[in-house]
Amino acid sequence: MKINNLTLAIIPMFFIACNSDQKASSTSDSTHKTEETASKDPHNAQNSLDWAGTYTGVTPCADCEGIQTELTLNPDMTYILKTNYMGRDTHFPEDRGTFKWDSTGSKVELIGLKDGPNLFFVGENTVRLLDMEGKEVTGPLADHYVLKKIK
Structure with a gap:
């Protein structure tokens, strides 16, 4: 028991x-x-910002006065990139193609662009040109890699 x-x-x-x-x-x-x-924040540049539009600025250049840059991102995932090497070119050559968002929804990659960096961080009314490895450019010229939205 x-x-x-x-x-x-x-x-x-x-x-x-x-x-x-x-x-x-x-x-x-x-x-x-x-x-x-x-x-996995559901809010990112891709779904929270008015990212479609045209961005302009002058980025640094090793052997010219600067690279006058104009990037248009369209809602249909196409882009137009115009660049002018100031002091060397008298015209704006154009690259056209498609782009894709990275998995975080904060960076775009310009597909098929062979000459130069093709990654941009998308912010509010700005895009920031990233280096060849997709990292933010740092240092005293960092602010010169930002293109501002004009329309």
């Missing part, structure tokens, strides 16, 4: 212990899901 009473006392403890482990696991899972959701 003493064995049965001991068994009856242990069984509820077993269920209580299992239940608290499930709650801890459930809490851990929900914390993980919350962190995962936070890292």
Whole structure:
């Protein structure tokens, strides 16, 4: 009879212990899901900004006065890029093509552009030309890699 009473006392403890482990696991899972959701912010440049339009600026040039740049991003995912090497060119050569957004929805890649960097970070009323590795240009000339929206 003493064995049965001991068994009856242990069984509820077993269920209580299992239940608290499930709650801890459930809490851990929900914390993980919350962190995962936070890292995948649904608001990004692609779906939250009025990014379509024309952006202009003068970017640095190693062997000229600057590169007069005009980039038009169209809602149909096409682009027009015009560049003028100031002091060397008298016209604005044009590159046309399509672009795609990166997985974060914050950068665009100009497809098929062979000469020069083809990645831009999209901000509010600006696009920032990125280096060949897709990283932001830093240093004293960093602000010269920003094109401002004109229309």
